[in-house]
Every structure is written in C-alpha cells, then in structure tokens.
Amino acid sequence: MKLIILDRDGVINQDSDAYIKSEEEWIPIPGSLDAMARLYHGGFRLAIASNQSGLGRGLFTIDDLNAMHRKMTRELSVQGAQVEGIFFCPHAPEVGCSCRKPLPGLLLEVASRLQVDLNGVPCVGDSWRDIEAAQAVGGMPILVRTGKGDLALSSHAEALARIACFADLAAAREWAHRFVHWYNHDHRHSGIRYVSPAQRHEGLDRPILAGRHALYLAARERHPRRWSPHTRNWSPIEFVTLNPEREAAAGNVLNKSAQAA
Numbered sequence: 001m002k003l004i005i006l007d008r009d010g011v012i013n014q015d016s017d018a019y020i021k022s023e024e025e026w027i028p029i030p031g032s033l034d035a036m037a038r039l040y041h042g043g044f045r046l047a048i049a050s051n052q053s054g055l056g057r058g059l060f061t062i063d064d065l066n067a068m069h070r071k072m073t074r075e076l077s078v079q080g081a082q083v084e085g086i087f088f089c090p091h092a093p094e095v096g097c098s099c100r101k102p103l104p105g106l107l108l109e110v111a112s113r114l115q116v117d118l119n120g121v122p123c124v125g126d127s128w129r130d131i132e133a134a135q136a137v138g139g140m141p142i143l144v145r146t147g148k149g150d151l152a153l154s155s156h157a158e159a160l161a162r163i164a165c166f167a168d169l170a171a172a173r174e175w176a177h178r179f180v181h182w183y184n185h186d187h188r189h190s191g192i193r194y195v196s197p198a199q200r201h202e203g204l205d206r207p208i209l210a211g212r213h214a215l216y217l218a219a220r221e222r223h224p225r226r227w228s229p230h231t232r233n234w235s236p237i238e239f240v241t242l243n244p245e246r247e248a249a250a251g252n253v254l255n256k257s258a259q260a261a
C-alpha cells in the first residue's frame with residue numbers, strides 16, 4: 001500500500017495560533033508541495049487528515065476552507081500531482097466527536113473511503129495528537145519540526161524519542177519512501193507467516209510457504225531428535241488486512257468460485 005496521510009497545518013502550510021482562516025492566510029511551507037508532488041510521482045496516493053475546529057468555532061466557513069484547498073490543489077496540479085482525499089474534522093473540541101485527532105476517527109474514515117488498510121502507512125504530523133492518532137490505527141507516525149513540531153518535541157520528548165522525526169516534509173519524504181518499500185517488500189511480517197505484503201500481493205506466498213514446509217520436513221527427517229513432531233504451520237493465511245489490494249483480489253476470486261460452485 002503506497003499511501004501517505006498528511007496533517008495540513010504545520011506540515012503542508014504555515015500554521016498560526018490565530019488559525020488559518022482564508023485562502024490568503026494559507027501559505028505553503030517551502031518545499032512541502034514539491035515533496036507532495038514527488039511522493040505522488042513516486043507512486044504514493046496522497047490524503048490529508050486535518051483538525052479544522054475553526055469551522056466549529058465559527059472562525060471561517062466551509063467556502064473559506066474550500067478556497068484554501070483549491071489554492072493547494074491548483075499549486076499541486078502545476079506539478080502534475082493531486083490529492084486523493086482531504087478529510088477534516090469540523091468540530092469544536094467540546095462537541096466530543098470521534099474524528100478530532102488524537103482520536104482515530106478521521107484516519108479510519110480515510111481507510112474506509114479510500115478502501116485501504118492503514119498498517120504501515122506513513123502519517124506525517126507536527127503535533128503529538130497526530131502521532132497518537134497514527135499509532136491508534138497501526139500507521140507509521142512521522143513528526144516534522146515545522147508548525148508545532150518543536151513544541152511537541154519539548155512537551156513529549158520521551159515519547160517522541162522513539163518516533164521518526166524530520167526538519168520538514170521535504171526531509172521526511174525520502175525516508176517515508178524507503179520505509180514503505182521496506183515494509184512492503186523486505187520486511188517479513190509475522191502475521192502473514194513471514195512473507196512480505198508484496199510477496200502475498202504477487203501470489204508468491206503459497207510457493208514460498210510450501211518451500212518452507214518442505215524444508216522443515218526434510219530437516220526433521222534428517223535429525224528427528226531436533227524437531228518436535230509439530231513443526232511450524234506454514235499454510236498460507238487467507239485473510240489478513242496487511243495488504244488490501246490483495247485482499248480485494250482474493251475476495252473477488254472467492255466470490256467467483258463461490259458463484260461457480
């Protein structure tokens with residue numbers, strides 16, 4: 001899954017304690033739109049998940065918000081890039097909604113609307129609540145030091161010591177790209193019997209697991225005393241949510257075979 005979820009204020013555009021209320025106030029952080037375009041051209045789907053409580057507080061309207069986002073998409077389209085979805089929580093904190101970060105509601109909406117799984121998906125933010133939301137859905141949190149990032153680093157120093165941290169989105173981009181490649185292609189996930197999502201995606205998990213099973217049986221035959229009669233189960237796992245495209249394909253195949261039967 002090559003998706004990256006970005007917080008908006010303080011990651012893509014300059015943040016302000018007085019809120020970003022208009023198109024004029026929406027000013028990109030140098031290099032951020034370029035980084036988004038590069039991610040897009042590197043095969044990433046781009047989604048934005050942003051708390052916009054200024055709406056609920058009556059500081060600006062949905063038309064103002066749309067104007068800001070038109071400005072952003074216009075500037076991105078110059079570079080041939082586009083954002084697949086802009087998700088925002090419009091509520092003031094006292095409403096007690098489930099979409100305001102640090103709660104995971106907004107990210108879960110991204111997952112459901114884009115039909116993706118958030119396992120290992122990089123989620124870039126400049127606030128501790130962005131990190132918490134990312135962790136809650138199994139994403140890979142990344143902190144940038146633009147916006148409120150430095151503030152978060154001083155208020156949550158111990159917790160953030162374990163989190164990938166970069167000067168800005170431009171600096172985070174390459175790491176995110178490498179991480180996603182490692183996660184999908186190199187990392188052998190225990191939840192899918194130590195194959196990678198890409199191997200599952202290409203249908204290679206069955207021969208790989210069959211090969212391992214044969215290897216274990218042969219080893220047991222050679223040295224019966226070293227092995228219990230119950231060696232590891234290397235049968236493929238059918239349903240897991242690490243790799244949604246694969247799941248969707250498998251679902252279609254299963255549906256078809258069910259219809260044929």
Ligand SMILES: [Mg+2]
Pocket residue numbers: 007008009010011015125126127147148
């Ligand atoms: Mg922010």
Ligand SMILES: [Zn+2]
Pocket residue numbers: 089090091097098099100
């Ligand atoms: Zn909300």
